[in-house]
Amino acid sequence: MKKLVTLSLVLALALAVNGCDKKGNGSSNTGTSTSGGYSPEGGERVNGFVLPPYPDPEINDSTLLGIDSNDNGVRDDVERWLIFKYKDHHKIATHIGFQVARASQIVIQDPSKAQETTKVMEAAQACNSYFRNYADSFNEPLLIDHSIVTSTAFKSMQFNTVERIEAYLTYNKKLSGGVYSLPDSIEAYRTSCDFDIDALLGK
Numbered sequence: 001m002k003k004l005v006t007l008s009l010v011l012a013l014a015l016a017v018n019g020c021d022k023k024g025n026g027s028s029n030t031g032t033s034t035s036g037g038y039s040p041e042g043g044e045r046v047n048g049f050v051l052p053p054y055p056d057p058e059i060n061d062s063t064l065l066g067i068d069s070n071d072n073g074v075r076d077d078v079e080r081w082l083i084f085k086y087k088d089h090h091k092i093a094t095h096i097g098f099q100v101a102r103a104s105q106i107v108i109q110d111p112s113k114a115q116e117t118t119k120v121m122e123a124a125q126a127c128n129s130y131f132r133n134y135a136d137s138f139n140e141p142l143l144i145d146h147s148i149v150t151s152t153a154f155k156s157m158q159f160n161t162v163e164r165i166e167a168y169l170t171y172n173k174k175l176s177g178g179v180y181s182l183p184d185s186i187e188a189y190r191t192s193c194d195f196d197i198d199a200l201l202g203k
Helices: 007-018 076-085 091-109 111-138 152-158 162-175 186-191
Strands: none
Touching: 076 091, 076 152, 091 111, 091 152, 091 162, 111 162, 111 186
16 A cells, blocks of 8 residues: 655655745746846757746745646646756657646646546656666666655645645645555556557667
C-alpha cells in the first residue's frame, strides 16, 4: 500500500505556501521559469519544443488551473519551466514532465473524484519509473534519474498557490487508506506513457 501523504510532501507544500504572496503568486513564477535569454512572448524552439507565452502571473494564479494557451493540458508557466529544466536531456524527459503536469491538473480539478483520477497520476508515475529504472530491460535508454512526481522543485512550481496546494492535499486525503496496485509487468510501465515512445526514440 502506498503511503500517499508523506512528511516530505507536507514539507514541500509548506515551503510553497510560504513562498506565496497575498495574491498567491509564488516565487516559482520567476527564476528558472523565465525566458533566460528567450522572449517571454513565446514561439521560440527549445530542444524541439515551441515555448508558449509566459503568462501574466496575476491572471495565471487567479484560478485553480491557470492559463494553458496551447490547450495541451499543461499550464503555460509549468510547460516553460519543464522545457528549460530538461532542455539538455532527451525530449522524452520533457514529455514525462508534461504527463506528470497534465495528471496534476486533472487530480486537483475535482479532488472529490480522487479514486477515479488517481489513475492518471499512477500512469505518469509508472511512465517516469520506466525511463528511470526499467527501460534498459527493453534495450531502451534510461533517460531520467529522479521522480518528477515527488520532486520538490516540480511540486513547488505546479502547486504554487494556496488554492492549488489545498486541492492537492484534499486529493491525497481522499486516497488515504486505499490500496493501490503497481503495474504488473515492465511492458505495463512502458504503456503507461501517454506519448509515442517509438517515434521519439526514432524506431
